[in-house]
Amino acid sequence: MTKVLITGATGMLGQYALAAAKAEGYDIITFGRPQNDLNNIETIAPFIAQIKPSIVLHLAAQTDVDLCERDPALAARINVLATREVAKATTMVGGWLGYVSTSNVFGAKEQTVYNELDLPDPVNYYGRSKFWGEQMVIQYAPHNHLIVRAGWMIGGGASKDHKFVGKIIAQIRNGASQILAVDDKQGSITAAENLARFLLASAKRGRIGLFHFASKGTVTRFQIACEIAKSLGYSGVVRGVRSNIFPLSAPRATSEGIESIFLSDAAEDIYIGSWNEDLQKYISQF
Known part of the structure; x- marks a missing residue:
């Protein structure tokens, strides 16, 4: 049975990814509190080496934009250094890595909409930390990664x-x-449930590269x-x-508006309205 490791499984996107992975019948392992914590960077690689997942969905991050601004060292530790360890370990065990980034990597150029060919230019430490997280993925998982930039995430339901x-x-x-x-x-909105389905489908087909994933229109x-x-x-x-x-x-x-010039029309029809x-x-x- 295919092993899937999900970091941040208790978060909004993680809950949808967990449900989608269960529906696919995967053997699911989660990484997060209370057993593990991305703050404890030294535990990440040994954990991944032990379980040897075929698919890693790295969804955990410090997403509090204002906290990242007040404590850039925290942003660096969680969003950059922990991501580096996840990427290194996933490559070491021969797995596929899906990493969720953010439209917050843009903004300084003051364009209305950014696509995958636009160069990142973040205006805050959260955006910078996620951009450097992308660089860790590219450097340490060069042939086995998918980076997906999401917009303002919606999801979770009433509770x-x-x-x-x-x-x-x-x-x-x-x-x-x-x-x-x-x-x-x-900005652009991203339905977390749709993104979770896209990530699992991408893992199944081994999709690699960089994509923007958001509803159409700012x-x-x-x-x-x-x-x-x-x-x-x-x-x-x-x-x-x-x-x-x-x-x-x-x-x-x-x-923070984003659009994709790489996703096919068919993929957009399935996942994006x-x-x-x-x-x-x-x-x-x-």
Whole structure:
């Protein structure tokens, strides 16, 4: 039976990947608390060497953008050095490595949309740490890796979604008369469930290289909030605001919009819809 190692299996994307791997009948091993911790870098390679997985989905990361800005050493340890060890060990056992990166590797050029040929130019330490994580994968797993850059991730459902979509739905259900959402920053959304399916399908076929994976079209958080409000019949006011009313440690790019010029039309049809289609599909799960 094919062994699949999933790091970050308790996270949003990890839960979907775990379900997809179970549906495929894989022998699943997880790496994460309480047994292991990416902070303990020296434990990573021995663990992978012991279990010898055929597929490694490296989904664990420090994704708190503002924490990474306040503690770049933490970002480097988790997102760069731990990724290096995962890549080295996966290559050593002859496995295939799927690594999830982020649209946050872009932003300084202030383009509206970035594709796979655009050079990364992150504006914060989170984006920089994920970019250097990509470099670790390229260097230490040169012939057996897939790097996938995702946009603003949506998923988790009613009980586990503590990100933007979940917070807006919670405000509506709690009877808020007004919802504030930023309208001067834009990006792309990525449905975590679709990405998990894409990763498992890519592992099965041995797909390698670098791909962007996000719903079609760029969108602001204000537009997302309006779409949610319309879908749920919200009678209050959704108001667009400037991002500077929410003080944050880390700078944000004006746009983190991404698109793929490498994924085939067939792959897009299976996994990727427009941003409002993918958002509506997710909202219906609540």
